[in-house]
Amino acid sequence: MQDHFEPGQNGALHEPRLWRDDGWTARVIKNDDDEGWAVEMIKDGEAEPALVGPWTMGRDKKNPKPLDTPAFHTLVKTASEVLRRHEQQLHATLHKSIVVNTASSTITVNLDIVPDEDDPYATLSAYDDAGDAIAEVRVAPNFKLSRASAEQWIENEFRRP
Structure with a gap:
């Protein structure tokens, strides 16, 4: 046929x-x-x-x-x-999010990985209750976001881990 x-x-x-x-x-x-x-x-x-x-x-x-x-x-x-x-x-x-309750507020910490072939990286960002950005830093693409790492970042006043 x-x-x-x-x-x-x-x-x-x-x-x-x-x-x-x-x-x-x-x-x-x-x-x-x-x-x-x-x-x-x-x-x-x-x-x-x-x-x-x-x-x-x-x-x-x-x-x-x-x-x-x-x-x-x-x-x-x-x-x-x-x-x-x-x-x-x-x-x-590529996108992780953790909510951390502090003594004074609730903070959402996000990790967004950019899998660029030449220059992969990630952005660690923090947002308050209203959704307003508090901090943002560039981190290695293999950064592990966990409750402990998010709490430590907040305690260190959002300095680059």
Whole structure:
């Protein structure tokens, strides 16, 4: 069976093994791990797939089942969820926050890591009850924010640790 081209709106491409639409590309590929097939989902502008998973065999048990609209929409939804979880995990890794109660106030201490390839660093910042900035210093990207380190920074009048 020959692949056929169905042009869509906005440069969309709908072929049995390749769909491009809604900012995503789905490509059915040979599964390197076995004799089956896999599908990879790549978000426009990204070099690596957001999702790679097994793909169903067609009726002939040799070729892959062709991509279709419902399958593509399910793949987009799943790949989007994978990216969202990855972004949440990355955010949690790069942004930490601890609330410290002192004798006179409550201070929120934040650590924000900037993973720059050439010059990674982190910013340690403190905010009062009203959310106003009290202090901010640049620290090493591997600075460990803990309750003890936050309390010590406050006790040292926000001098660079």
